[in-house]
Amino acid sequence: RTRPVWAEEDGTFVVSRYRDIYALMHDPRLSSDPNNLLPEFADKLPPAEGPGGMAPAFIRTDPPRHDVLRRTVMRQFGPPHRPDRIDKLTPKLSAVVAELIDKIAGKPEADLVDEVAYPFPVAVISELLGVPAEDQATFGGWVDPIVNALTRPTPEQLQERNDAMQQLSHYMLELAQRRRTQPGDDMISGFVTDDGPDGRLEGGDLLSTLILLLIAGHETTVNLITNGWLTLQRHPDQLQRLRTEPRFAIRMVEELLRYEPSVHILPLRTAVDDIEIGDATVRKGHPIAVMLASGNRDAECIPDADRFDPDRPDNVHLSFAGGIHYCLGAPLARLEAQIALTQLAKRLQNPRLVADPPPYRPSPILRGPIHLRIA
Ligand code: HEM
Numbered sequence: 001r002t003r004p005v006w007a008e009e010d011g012t013f014v015v016s017r018y019r020d021i022y023a024l025m026h027d028p029r030l031s032s033d034p035n036n037l038l039p040e041f042a043d044k045l046p047p048a049e050g051p052g053g054m055a056p057a058f059i060r061t062d063p064p065r066h067d068v069l070r071r072t073v074m075r076q077f078g079p080p081h082r083p084d085r086i087d088k089l090t091p092k093l094s095a096v097v098a099e100l101i102d103k104i105a106g107k108p109e110a111d112l113v114d115e116v117a118y119p120f121p122v123a124v125i126s127e128l129l130g131v132p133a134e135d136q137a138t139f140g141g142w143v144d145p146i147v148n149a150l151t152r153p154t155p156e157q158l159q160e161r162n163d164a165m166q167q168l169s170h171y172m173l174e175l176a177q178r179r180r181t182q183p184g185d186d187m188i189s190g191f192v193t194d195d196g197p198d199g200r201l202e203g204g205d206l207l208s209t210l211i212l213l214l215i216a217g218h219e220t221t222v223n224l225i226t227n228g229w230l231t232l233q234r235h236p237d238q239l240q241r242l243r244t245e246p247r248f249a250i251r252m253v254e255e256l257l258r259y260e261p262s263v264h265i266l267p268l269r270t271a272v273d274d275i276e277i278g279d280a281t282v283r284k285g286h287p288i289a290v291m292l293a294s295g296n297r298d299a300e301c302i303p304d305a306d307r308f309d310p311d312r313p314d315n316v317h318l319s320f321a322g323g324i325h326y327c328l329g330a331p332l333a334r335l336e337a338q339i340a341l342t343q344l345a346k347r348l349q350n351p352r353l354v355a356d357p358p359p360y361r362p363s364p365i366l367r368g369p370i371h372l373r374i375a
Contacts (some may be wrong), residue, residue, distance in 0.1 A: 005280035011041055013271075013282045016291040018298035018318065020277050024290060025322035029273045032325060033062045036270040038285035045268060045287055054169070055204035057212035059325060060268065066324065072201045073209060076190035078331060085187075086332055089127065093339045096123045101347045109354060112372040116340070117225040121218050124336060129210065130179065130186025135171075142168040146211075147218050165211070172210050217329045219361075223262035223368025224337045228253065229344060230372060231260055233353050235308055242345040248310070249338040255310040256337070258302070258317030264293040264367045266321055292318045293367070348374070 004017040015021055024030055033056075034045045048056035058069035075081045097120055104110035122140045131139050142164040149161035176192050183189035188210070191201040201209060232239040232252075241248045267289040275282040282288055295318045297305040302316070320327035327333070344351075354373035361370045 005277045005282065007286075010044065011283075012044060012267075012287045012289055013280075014289050014291065015277065015282075016294040016298075018295040018301040021290045021292065021295040021318055022322060024269070024275075024277075024288070025318075025325075027275065027323075029271060029275050030288065031062050031270045031272045032060055032066070032268055034060065034268075034270065036272050036285065037287060041270075041285070041287055045270075054211075055208045057208040059212055059216065063324065068198050069201070069205060069209060070324075070328065072191070072196065072198050073213075073328060075194060075196050076187045077328065082190075085128070086335060089124070090335065090339070092127055093124060093336060094343065096120065096127075097340045097343050098347065101343055105347055105349070109373060109375045112229055112344075112374055113222065113226055113369060114371070116344070117222045117229075117372075120225070120340060121221040121336060122214075124332070125214055125217055128187050128332075129213070130184055130188045131175065139168075139171070142171070143214055143218065146215065168211070169207055172207060176206060213329070216327075217333065219366050219368070220262040221333050221336050223366060224253075224256065224333060225340045226369050226372045227260035227262065227367070228256045228337055228341050229374075230353070230356075230358065230369065231256060231308060232341065232345070233351065233374075234356070238308070238310060239345055241310075242342055249342045250334075251315075252310040253334055253337045253341065254315045254317070255308060255312065257319040257334075258296045258315055259308045260367075261293050261296055261317070261319040262366060262368060263319065263321075264291065265365050266290050266292055267365060290318075292321065351375070 004020060005013060005015050007013050015024060034042075034048050037045065048060040058066045058073075061069070077085060097116065100116045100119060104112075104115050119140065122143050123136065126136045126139055145157065145160040145164040146168070149157045153161065172188075176188055179186070179189040180192045183193045191206055191209075194200060232242065238252060242252060267287065269288040269290070271282045271284050271286055271288055274284050296302065299305050303312075320330045320333075351374045354375050358369040358372050361368060
């Protein structure tokens with residue numbers, strides 16, 4: 001409220017007001033390419049290239065490269081080309097999450113993170129990409145060390161991440177090769193056979209895109225489900241509605257996204273020009289972090305912002321960011337959370353939180369419990 005734009009000692013500009021974040025997300029003077037940082041800030045953001053000099057994923061690029069790769073993925077992922085892709089997945093999602101929940105339903109105590117929320121998104125993305133059922137456990141085993149090394153990794157975690165990345169990359173390229181000759185109705189088959197206007201997705205671009213889909217949609221979705229369950233346990237009246245009102249899950253998840261966003265701070269931007277915001281100037285070549293969580297609770301734009309209210313008529317949260325990098329997986333993330341939380345509400349008998357608040361992951365960027373034990 002008092003200093004909506006401020007400069008950290010390390011030169012990063014931090015922006016916290018709804019209107020400013022919204023405008024910046026649509027401002028072409030903001031770049032996602034870390035090569036636009038001044039050299040003194042080079043270590044402030046992770047390098048765009050993956051391990052082994054892998055091509056930058058399109059989330060870390062600007063137009064025109066960003067747009068070409070994003071369009072190629074959109075052709076396989078959603079409307080208007082494949083409006084059926086996610087809808088067709090709904091029964092499968094319900095079955096996968098129901099199986100995970102039934103394994104814990106009879107136990108005296110269970111961890112919702114380890115046993116439900118964490119394995120669920122990997123199973124979903126494996127299915128979408130077309131990883132055969134018999135490979136999905138091995139595939140999930142590679143994803144774990146990659147996701148675990150995202151925030152403040154130890155040297156051992158980095159080593160495990162690099163080993164897993166190498167094996168995963170080898171597997172993906174080999175699977176893509178198989179799908180070229182024996183395509184199925186899955187995304188990898190689409191990427192390697194579809195001669196759309198931008199051509200096929202191949203080589204380094206294919207690999208970095210597949211890994212982006214895995215990583216961008218993992219911990220974010222885990223956090224949405226676990227932050228969601230925690231919030232529902234703290235609001236038993238809303239939990240009860242989830243059991244009885246079939247369409248309540250849609251607006252409830254939207255409000256959860258606003259009230260307990262998975263991505264608290266989005267640090268991946270650089271100014272390519274000086275940008276004036278009110279009486280502050282964000283300097284060219286400096287890193288910018290936008291506080292999505294703060295924008296979501298900005299009383300100037302969101303009435304009664306600190307109240308969890310799934311019935312609010314207009315929910316304009318920033319949790320999937322905005323502009324050209326608006327979360328590509330948003331429809332899938334929404335569906336996963338709607339299904340997981342509805343199934344949890346239906347299948348768990350008198351669940352109780354063992355610890356409130358639960359322990360959180362040590363990340364200022366992605367916010368969510370590291371464990372969520374229920375009895
Ligand atoms: C981008 C949030 C789930 C794929 C983003 C961005 C945010 C975000 C804030 C913008 C990043 C930026 O501007 O630099 C979330 C949240 C999720 C979620 C909160 C779950 C609750 C998913 C899922 C997938 C996915 C399930 C895919 C399977 C992507 C991709 C991008 C992206 C590919 C990059 C888009 C681009 O650069 O054009 N997400 N995400 N996300 N997300 Fe998500």
